[in-house]
């Protein structure tokens with residue numbers, strides 16, 4: 004299948020576009036001028052149910068929605084476009100709106116960039132002891148942009164700080180000095196937009212470096228759900244599968260961390276074929292996705308996804324909480340509601356699907372899971388725990404917040420029984436030193 008991308012410039016050429024009114028098409032233009040927009044022919048032809056608009060989850064996942072912007076921002080931009088304002092003015096206004104959408108949440112930029120000597124390694128993040136993240140420069144885009152993307156500033160070029168490393172040499176130097184690292188997670192964007200030969204270069208270097216402490220290589224990708232031809236019929240699909248097999252033959256394990264957002268992504272013929280091909284290389288598939296209003300905020304969606312994943316040989320891994328960036332107001336599901344969704348979906352699956360953890364916030368101190376709602380002496384509390392943390396001693400220690408049905412993120416929660424969460428003083432010290 005030939006890859007065909009549609010963006011702000013050409014989306015009116017999408018064959019099914021007349022399923023949308025002129026007004027709806029205009030809304031895509033307005034919001035797509037502020038937030039990144041790119042969709043491809045697989046999503047359009049195989050995932051979106053065009054008779055199910057405007058609620059269709061695959062549609063909302065890929066097409067900008069009017070309510071993703073605040074009314075005043077929407078109207079401001081709509082007016083500029085209607086009067087065909089100067090492109091510089093449009094850009095300036097777009098940037099202003101973008102800056103109000105918290106483009107750099109949670110200290111990703113400041114706190115997790117390691118150094119080698121006194122050189123900052125911008126394409127590496129190392130926050131949790133065992134896992135180092137690597138952002139290859141050629142893998143910093145995607146086969147389509149998710150409307151809820153938390154890395155959105157990188158796709159519209161307003162990220163002051165682009166995570167990206169030219170090649171793997173610095174990564175290897177860094178790993179040599181860090182024997183505590185067992186996993187390298189290659190991420191993006193989507194590293195599988197890279198040609199297989201570039202991925203082969205990186206992986207060959209890691210393997211040739213004889214780093215015995217590295218046991219697992221992970222790749223974070225949405226290609227499986229949004230461009231499965233990457234593994235089946237792209238020009239270098241076979242070469243890509245060879246690279247996967249090469250890792251597994253070396254004695255290290257390749258794990259694909261696949262974004263799966265709604266059940267339909269697992270229903271097409273092509274995705275099933277791609278899963279089979281990947282599995283034949285010895286690669287393990289694990290799934291992760293945020294819980295998002297308008298896309299998958301029902302127990303039914305998650306229950307169905309987890310069941311289907313297990314049946315297809317994908318291990319359910321994380322349910323994330325929408326980050327406090329971009330269109331969080333549109334997509335955000337409150338923590339208490341996210342937990343209810345998780346629990347209702349989880350209680351009706353067999354143990355094989357209970358490998359999944361969440362709902363989890365990737366916050367600055369660590370990944371914080373909403374473990375449940377407790378009632379203590381007649382009062383409700385939210386029970387939390389770290390499943391990853393800057394200090395590993397914080398992990399698996401239950402702690403409590405005041406019950407709050409509107410809280411969307413860790414910052415919105417008030418500590419219960421104390422004026423601070425147990426980790427806060429230590430965390431502040433860590434951050435002020437880095």
Ligand SMILES: *Cc1c(COP(=O)(O)O)cnc(C)c1O
Pocket residue numbers: 128130131134135136188365370390391
């Ligand atoms: C989630 C995450 C990881 C991986 O954590 P695992 O628990 O090993 O899956 C690594 N680094 C960062 C910064 C993360 O957010």
Ligand code: SF4
Pocket residue numbers: 144145147148149151152153154155191192193224225262
């Ligand atoms: S796959 Fe990830 S990085 Fe790419 S657009 Fe979606 S959320 Fe953003």
